[in-house]
Amino acid sequence: MTGAHEAERQATAAPAIELRGISKSFGPVQANKDISIRVMPGTIHGIIGENGAGKSTLMSILYGFYKADAGEIFVNGKKTEIPDSQAAIAAGIGMVFQHFKLVENFTVLENVVLGAEDGRLLRPSLAKARKILAELAVEYELNVDPDSRIDQIGVGMQQRVEILKALYRQADILILDEPTGVLTPAEADQLFRILDRLRAEGKTIILITHKLREIMEITDTVSVMRRGEMTATVKTTETNPEQLAELMVGRKVLLRVDKAPANPGKTVLEVKNLRVHDRQGVERVKGIDLTVRAGEILGIAGVAGNGQSELLEVLGGMRPGAGTVTLNGEPLVLEGRGADGQSRRAAGLAHVPEDRQREGLIMEFHAWENVAFGYHHDPAYQRNALMMDNAALRRDTAAKMEKFDVRPPDPWLTAKNFSGGNQQKIVVAREIERNPDLLLVGQPTRGVDIGAIEFIHRQIVALRDQGAAILLVSVELDEILSLSDRIAVMFDGRMMGERLPDQTDETELGLLMAGVSGKAA
Amino acid sequence: MDKMPKWADVVLIPLISLILAAALSALVILGIGEDPVAAVKMMVSGALGSTYGWGYTLYYATNFMFTGLAVAVAFHARMFNIGGEGQAMLGGLGVAIMCLYVPWPHWTLALIGASGLAALFGAAWAAIPAWLQAKRGSHIVITTIMFNFIASAVLNYVLVNLLRPVGSMDPATARFPEAVHLPTLHELLAPIGIGFSKAAPANVSLLVAVIACVLVWLLIWRTRLGYEIRAYGHSETGALYAGISPVRITMIAMLISGGLAGMMAINNVMGEAERLVLNATEGAGFIGIAVALMGRSHPFGVFLAAILFGFLYQGGAELALWTSIPRELIVVIQALVILFTGALDNMVRMPLEKLFLSLRKGRA
Amino acid sequence: MDFLTLIQVLDSTVRLSTPLLLACLAGLFSERAGIFDIGLEGKMLMAAFFSAAVAAVTGSVWLGLLAGIASSMVLAGLHGLASITFRGNQLISGVAINFLAAGMTVLIAQDWFRQGGRTPSLIGGGRFGGLEFPGAIGPADAEASGRPVSELIGEANVLQQIYSDLISGHSILVYAAFLAVPATWWVLFRTRFGLRLRAVGENPAAVDTAGVSVVGLRYAAIAICGLLCGIAGAYLATALQAGFVKDMTAGRGYIALAALIFAKWRPWHAMWACLLFGFLQAVALRYQNIDVGGVVIPVQVMDALPYILTVVILAGFVGKAIPPRAGGEPYVKER
DSSP, X not given: OOOHHHHHHHHHSXXXXXXXXXXXXXXXXXXXXXXXXXXXXXXXXXXXXXXXXXHHHHHHHHTTSSOOSEEEEEETTEEOOOOSHHHHXXXXXXXXXXXXXXXXXXXXXXXXXXXXXXXXXXXXXXXXXXXXXXXXXXHHTOOOOTTSBGGGSOHXXXXXXXXXXXXXXXXXXXXXXXXXXGOOHXXXXXXHHHHHHHHHTTOEEEEEESOHHHHHHHOSEEEEEETTEEEEEEEGGGOOHHHHHHHHHOOOOOOOOOOOOOOOOSEEEEEEEEEEEOTTSOEEEEEEEEEEETTOEEEEEOOTTSSHHHHHHHHHXXXXXXXXXXXXXXXXXXXXXXXXXXXXXXXXXXXXXXXXXXXXXXTTSBHHHHHTTTOTTOGGGBSSSSBBOHHHHHHHHHHHHHHTTOSSOOTTSBGGGSOHHHHHHHHHHHHHTTOOSEEEEESTTTTOOHHHHHHHHHHHXXXXXXXXXXXXXXXXXXXXXXXXXEEEEEETXXXXXXXXXXXXOHHHHXXXXXXXXXXXX | OOSSOHHIIIIIHHHHHHHHHHHHHHHHHHHTTOOHHHXXXXXXXXXXXXXXXXXXXXXXXXXXXXXHHHHHHHHHTTOOOOTHHHHHHHHHHHHHHHHHHSOOSSHHHHHHHHHHHHHHHHXXXXXXXXXXXXXXXXXXXXXXXXXXXXXXXXXXXXXXXXXXXXXXXXXXXXXXXXXXXXXXXXXXXXXXXXXXXSSOOOBTHHHHHHHHHHHHHHHHHHBHHHHHHHHHHHOHHHHHHHTOOHHHHHHHHHHHHHHHHHHTHIIIIIIIISSOBTTOSTTHHHHHHHHHHHTTTOHHHHHHHHHHHHHHHHHHHHHHHHSSOOTHHHHHHHHHHHIIIIISXXXXXXXXXXXXXXXXXXXX | OOHHHHHHHHHHHHHHHHHHHHHHHHHHHHHHTTOOOOOHHHHHHHHHHHHHHHHHHHSOHHHHHHHHHHHHHHHHHHHHIIIIISOOOHHHHHHHHHHHHHHHHHHHHHHHHOSSSOOOOOOGXXXXXXXXXXXXXXXXXXXXXXXXXXXXXXXXXXXXXXXXXXXXXXXXXXXXXXXXXXXXXXXXXHBXXXXXXXXXXXXXXXXXXXXXXXXXXXXXXXXXXXXXHHHHHHHIIIIISSSOOTTTTTTHHHHHHHHHHHTTTOHHHHHHHHHHHHHHHHHHHHOSSEEETTEEEOHHHHHHHHHHHHHHHHTTBTBOOOOOTTTTOOOOOOO
């Protein structure tokens, strides 16, 4: 790909993009910590990391969406201020977003031209754009029908339109944010061919992804981010998936929960060939099977966005699905009437959702009102046929708050006035105290302080010891390793494999999470 | 964390909005060459200075309590019911039918019957927009506005063609029989020795309205249904998590809302006019919006705001009588209240939040 | 119905459709940019008053027109402030503006003219007269022959009847309104501004990431909305009728909104929708009840028909009426 001449040119050329000491905080959260990175022109530079590692923030700074708190940006060796997207475009930076910024009922041509029109009249602009698009199509093999409407072309095509938008604005540096999230493997391959072509023409590409396969396949260099920091930058040819996986998930001191070995009983949850499509028709869960037995914790590991959320939502009755799911031997309705949260709870399921603020709690409700959430039909909370017994509810809340050490133990406080950890404890208390046959738990310790983490973990294990079946979904590998009796890894809507926690480690799991199946060579 | 204490949110913001609206109204009064202070004095004396004034103030307030509650209940489910006017019109039809065609022995029974049909008709009028929103996503604001106009046409047709007594030129029904006459406050209070103006139209439906306030409060904050309505109103995703059906809640909330608006008719149609005329509602459905916004959708707030607007209405009538300020001043005040409490909420909220934040930082 | 009567009804249709059409196009610009506007009624009303008032005071209908437009744009600016800058509820803002206009117009009218909330009747230069096309039978011929215009037209041949009654003789604002339709189409679909405006109502993030100001576009849209509503209101008070009376818009702003939805936010369809609604109004004005094959349709049905039609459209029974995707939502820069 790169001849000796090219290599020499690269050695002496200024980096296409250089970031020095970029830091950015959102309140107490530091999303980027003193990041420095150099991307050489005419290369594909990958940035890999788990969710929340800070990749998107960094790229948003580069594209002018955010202003860094500290640090400098150099484009082609020149210090550049990027206060808004216009400045980024002017500097030759184009961004292909994870969620496309396209106008659905416009044609491809109209979308490409939007904001970069030539003059006030549209027809001359469109005519000019048509010519240029044709040229670009030839040069980069980016074939799209310019007159087709966005809502009638597939996702792969839509992505090409986004790339064309950037190229039309003469971007020399292209940032692609998780580009293959919505693509089929075939479409992803096509994308890589296009990226290859772009690189050959001298474009610089920054590829943000969490998928190791892509990194290994197409990038020249790769930077690894973890928890807001740049942990390493290496030439792709000089590394391997294991090393990257290790850098990605890190070697941490595990907070292992003290737990007795599991004593699993009968099968509580059985899932066969579960398929879930999202509202756009993209398949998010592609036919998975799993079982959870009483008295065991099945942990589902995986980077966010690989179908775990949809899995939980279908099981919890929040979203339709297809396939066969039985709870305690009784089939669950997956679509239409009977596929709702109340029916699930009646069948013996409890659910600690992934997003406590948008799902698990009503932020504007008092704590005691939140304790009834999902269980507001419980006779214990009713005074008579019509009215709820709010006093009983408050007493129950006080008891739960004490048992779960919720601070401050004030049932009247509204949910948004509790810290994240205490909010979560309220949700966990509510669900666990139901003594369910099956507990679904999603990201139980996201945004939760250390003390609360330990507490919540112990509560989950205690519930297991009482004989409940627990399905745990978490992006935190150490949480999975610490809590689970069995571990399954989800990637791209499929099960990548099952492991026992004491027979695997982060590296192996990291590989599975990043889509690399089987033991590494 | 809360950006500002609860009391500030509930009391301070509406208060400041009210002050802004009042200030602008004063400017308007100045602009048309009148003295705002004198105007306020006259309004106060005209609306609150005598039992006659109070009688009218409370009469209007009764209307606004019903329509305000209607809007408030819908707001709790995150829906904007602008159709109160039409629902109240249909409620009037229900009242007229009950009063004209059923021989009631006593007004108490007539009241129950009329309330029932009025609520039913009002709810029915809200049902179609509600169903269209729940099942087909048709925007309830536009459909309810359309239904207001359709209601007007329906009432017009019914009054001109169906319910008009033979030989009368008025598009109105016959007078209701004496048996269904609702006692006015005068008639209620005289037996216990309290003198109240005979001429004022405030009547027993005021008590029904107050009871309705209490019942709505109980419904929203003490029942399972109210719990579900509030939860859905705050978070649709949360509702899905908890198994609360959006379609069911949308329908029920709007039916209750329409029913409440329909019940306004026992006050103006049965209590005051004692017959059904065209345009009996006189914009009360729209004032309900202002009342609900000012009262922050809480029945007690609605109660207070309704009295406030009753005061404005009666005071405005006095002004119209004795000065050159037309009744439309009230419409302007109502508009300013809706504007500041509803649309320009952030204009008041954002600086206040900054203020409280800086106070907290200063203290820390 | 004989031919002459038909022509007269169509003539009436054109005149009645004009304010609807102008308000409808106004709403079109606003809603295509993503700002819901149910305040068309209020803006029209305000413009109706100010145009009549200034025309009455100055004797110049053109000054009146300018004043009407200015007042409508002030209200539009208020709506923009609430919706765009303060990200408030657009529907509540629209409702408030309608009330504001309803109240303020009568207040100011009473203060200025002391005629019970109306302006004095407009005469002569204070009104928009009809524009007679060459060769048409008009008031000049009536004066010359001493007979009424309608009689003269009644005696003419068919083509002359169409020309004189239906096409010629309308006020200039009518012709302007109908010309505004292709103009609107051209702006929306043939200019850069139009492309961006339509984009900002569908996906403001697409516009923002392309480096174009969402706020700027939206304010421009509501300015145009204010302008067109201003002309609509001025037409009502200085051409269709001769002065302002309380609540003279009589729900036209809402009918225009209904027409807009009926037309699925497209300019030429808007014209036909407004003509349809204008026709219904003209028929209802002329005939109390209509006999259609033995069934008498009461006039109230004709009155309610525009609104019923709109509900049917919204219910999706006559094809889907999909509003601009980003309509009604304040744009907040997403993470």
